[in-house]
Amino acid sequence: MRKTVKKMDGIHLDRRTFLKGVALGLAGTALPLNKAGASFWESFFQKHFKEMNDAEIKQVLGRLEREYEEKYKKAIHVGNQKAMPGVIFGYGLDLSRCIGCRRCVYACVEENNQSKDPQIHWISVLRFKKGEKWVDLVESEKYYNPEKVPEEGYFYMPVQCQQCKNPPCVRVCPTQATWKEPDGIVVIDYNWCIGCRYCMAACPYGARHFNWTDPGRKSGEINPQTHYLGNRPRYKGVVEKCTFCIQRTRNGRYPACVEACPVGARKFGNLLDPNSEIRYAIEHKRVFRLKEDLNTYPNFYYFFAYGV
Amino acid sequence: MAIFIKNYFIACRQIFIGNRAYYLWVGFLSFFILLGLNAYIDQYHRGLILTAMRDQVSWGLYLSNFTFLVGVAAAAVLLVVPAYVYNFKPIKEIVLFGELLAITAITMCILFIMIDMGQPLRVWHILPFIGAMNFPSSLLTWDVVVLSGYLAINVIIAFYVLSRLSIGKEYSMAVIGPLIILSIPWAVSIHTVTAFLYNGLSARPFWNASILAPRFLASAFCSGPAIMLVLFQIIRKCSEVEIDNKAIFKIAELIAYAMAINLFLLGAEAFKEFYSGAVDSYSIQYLYFGLNGKASLVPWMWAASLFNITAFFLFLFPRTRENFTTLNIGCVLIIMGVYIEKGIGLIVPGFVPDTLGEIYEYSPTTTEIVITMGVWAFGALIYTILLKIAVPIYTGKLRFEIKERNVIMR
Numbered sequence: 111m112r113k114t115v116k117k118m119d120g121i122h123l124d125r126r127t128f129l130k131g132v133a134l135g136l137a138g139t140a141l142p143l144n145k146a147g148a149s150f151w152e153s154f155f156q157k158h159f160k161e162m163n164d165a166e167i168k169q170v171l172g173r174l175e176r177e178y179e180e181k182y183k184k185a186i187h188v189g190n191q192k193a194m195p196g197v198i199f200g201y202g203l204d205l206s207r208c209i210g211c212r213r214c215v216y217a218c219v220e221e222n223n224q225s226k227d228p229q230i231h232w233i234s235v236l237r238f239k240k241g242e243k244w245v246d247l248v249e250s251e252k253y254y255n256p257e258k259v260p261e262e263g264y265f266y267m268p269v270q271c272q273q274c275k276n277p278p279c280v281r282v283c284p285t286q287a288t289w290k291e292p293d294g295i296v297v298i299d300y301n302w303c304i305g306c307r308y309c310m311a312a313c314p315y316g317a318r319h320f321n322w323t324d325p326g327r328k329s330g331e332i333n334p335q336t337h338y339l340g341n342r343p344r345y346k347g348v349v350e351k352c353t354f355c356i357q358r359t360r361n362g363r364y365p366a367c368v369e370a371c372p373v374g375a376r377k378f379g380n381l382l383d384p385n386s387e388i389r390y391a392i393e394h395k396r397v398f399r400l401k402e403d404l405n406t407y408p409n410f411y412y413f414f415a416y417g418v
Numbered sequence: 419m420a421i422f423i424k425n426y427f428i429a430c431r432q433i434f435i436g437n438r439a440y441y442l443w444v445g446f447l448s449f450f451i452l453l454g455l456n457a458y459i460d461q462y463h464r465g466l467i468l469t470a471m472r473d474q475v476s477w478g479l480y481l482s483n484f485t486f487l488v489g490v491a492a493a494a495v496l497l498v499v500p501a502y503v504y505n506f507k508p509i510k511e512i513v514l515f516g517e518l519l520a521i522t523a524i525t526m527c528i529l530f531i532m533i534d535m536g537q538p539l540r541v542w543h544i545l546p547f548i549g550a551m552n553f554p555s556s557l558l559t560w561d562v563v564v565l566s567g568y569l570a571i572n573v574i575i576a577f578y579v580l581s582r583l584s585i586g587k588e589y590s591m592a593v594i595g596p597l598i599i600l601s602i603p604w605a606v607s608i609h610t611v612t613a614f615l616y617n618g619l620s621a622r623p624f625w626n627a628s629i630l631a632p633r634f635l636a637s638a639f640c641s642g643p644a645i646m647l648v649l650f651q652i653i654r655k656c657s658e659v660e661i662d663n664k665a666i667f668k669i670a671e672l673i674a675y676a677m678a679i680n681l682f683l684l685g686a687e688a689f690k691e692f693y694s695g696a697v698d699s700y701s702i703q704y705l706y707f708g709l710n711g712k713a714s715l716v717p718w719m720w721a722a723s724l725f726n727i728t729a730f731f732l733f734l735f736p737r738t739r740e741n742f743t744t745l746n747i748g749c750v751l752i753i754m755g756v757y758i759e760k761g762i763g764l765i766v767p768g769f770v771p772d773t774l775g776e777i778y779e780y781s782p783t784t785t786e787i788v789i790t791m792g793v794w795a796f797g798a799l800i801y802t803i804l805l806k807i808a809v810p811i812y813t814g815k816l817r818f819e820i821k822e823r824n825v826i827m828r
Contacts, residue, residue, distance in 0.1 A: 154539065158550045248700055249775070269774060285550050286550040305466075305535050305540075311616075313773065315773060320476060321536070322465050348537060405620075
């Protein structure tokens with residue numbers, strides 16, 4: 111076996127060729143080869159959202175609207191309303207009022223185009239039993255299902271994205287696919303997220319949800335008023351989360367959960383406006399924030415309007 | 419150019435030369451690779467819903483294997499240290515096979531990350547310049563840096579040594595010496611960074627303990643060398659490579675020390691968690707005793723502890739360490755023990771209970787297991803092919819004339 115070879119290159123090439131073959135084989139099964147192909151490559155080479163100029167963003171929004179129209183057979187508006195100056199959104203939740211009805215959960219799903227099959231909920235309502243322990247999360251129940259709420263001897267605590275001032279999820283994202291907007295909303299670019307789910311491991315509030323498969327939602331159930339960083343239809347394999355209904359709140363409306371709450375337990379407003387409802391609650395009620403020991407500084411305040 | 423193409427085909431042929439057993443082995447591996455590939459294509463199209471991972475437990479078997487294999491890769495350093503720094507001859511001769519194992523393990527690590535991603539085609543987003551690498555903020559980007567660096571170092575060392583040997587020359591320490599010295603802290607770094615990946619998350623008290631990185635290293639120095647001991651004996655049996663018993667026993671002795679440290683650190687952690695008994699100890703309670711009636715990991719963890727302790731004693735006493743039956747039993751026990759402890763036993767309890775207190779019991783699906791087996795088979799195939807070229811060069815059976823000197827030296 112005497113050969114004149116530079117065999118190092120030989121192995122290297124061979125292995126690389128093999129890997130290439132595998133990659134091409136996979137790509138062959140994965141990539142669309144029909145006319146959707148152009149759109150696929152445009153989407154594949156889309157730049158990071160913050161690196162695009164207005165014209166490029168406009169082009170992307172147009173492409174998305176075409177894609178969504180083709181998929182859902184209806185016109186869907188994808189907006190890109192910027193943060194208003196002098197606004198940082200804050201949220202208040204009155205634990206003394208919440209009755210655990212979960213209307214907020216389903217209003218959120220209707221508004222934000224979450225998958226209905228399988229179900230994705232951005233709000234989790236936890237039920238605690240009054241007794242030996244109060245707010246030990248392990249003692250809480252997320253899947254309670256009584257005939258009537260509220261139940262005697264229990265209280266409820268809805269949890270959603272706390273829009274932290276110091277968000278651990280943003281810190282760990284390897285691709286800068288998630289960031290904090292000037293108005294305090296933590297957003298995700300669903301076209302940049304690689305689906306590694308590191309942010310889900312980092313979030314202390316279970317606020318981030320993954321599309322384990324293609325989001326299942328019928329065309330008739332799609333809310334056509336959407337925002338690029340908010341409720342536009344998502345893809346398989348990306349993470350999503352509550353954005354304080356960015357498509358509504360940046361246009362001066364309340365989040366869907368605030369509007370849906372039948373007992374007025376949910377308050378929302380501009381933390382920088384001294385006359386806002388949220389500022390009143392923070393200044394006059396007994397307030398706490400969830401897991402403050404982790405120094406995440408949520409912009410989400412739990413409070414008690416009256417004694418329990 | 420002509421010689422280049424010729425070289426390529428001749429190198430290809432080397433891989434196809436083999437006896438019946440070799441072909442059976444490659445066929446066996448290819449079978450599992452194809453099964454895994456098939457399952458992966460399904461997972462690619464239908465999504466990670468085919469796994470048992472959910473929002474509550476968002477990492478599972480894939481990341482477990484990744485973590486275990488980073489340890490295996492890092493353990494190549496255990497051979498490098500005595501070989502080059504202390505010039506311990508019997509180990510020095512076989513260190514090459516450890517480095518090839520490190521190359522294989524890192525390749526498998528990359529594959530395990532790729533199959534875990536929701537959008538694998540977007541992987542370029544994590545790269546610097548063309549993507550938006552979140553460096554230095556995200557520890558995952560640190561892992562990209564240190565793992566690819568470690569891969570490069572080992573590829574350069576192994577291929578340099580082999581290319582020198584293939585033309586019948588000694589390699590020059592002046593060339594690879596600095597790289598070898600660099601590879602020692604680098605091996606420590608790949609494991610430390612991977613530990614920090616989990617360690618830095620204050621949301622997960624089970625991982626957020628300073629003891630995590632030291633435990634990572636200690637257990638890596640058990641499992642990696644144990645795998646190598648098994649491989650060395652196979653290489654010795656299937657080829658003319660001579661591996662000194664002294665080298666094997668020395669490595670076994672080092673495993674005993676590493677395991678002692680590993681068990682001590684585990685004990686220290688268990689004491690803190692159970693004695694203080696704070697809410698933070700729910701995860702370890704779930705792991706070893708079950709929580710609220712959910713206890714699917716309990717038998718695995720006790721088995722792992724039993725394996726590790728048994729193996730420790732087998733490696734501790736020279737009589738059992740230097741008896742190949744007990745030595746191999748010890749190796750298998752350590753590999754299984756650390757695979758459980760550093761795999762599922764490390765990843766899953768980070769998510770149980772989840773951050774809102776829910777206990778979701780994770781148990782991998784068939785798809786996950788088949789894909790995982792496919793990656794392992796692929797790793798075994800890479801190592802087999804690397805050995806197929808490296809062993810004949812190492813034993814001097816394969817020598818190359820130097821006609822195109824510039825091609826070889828480049």
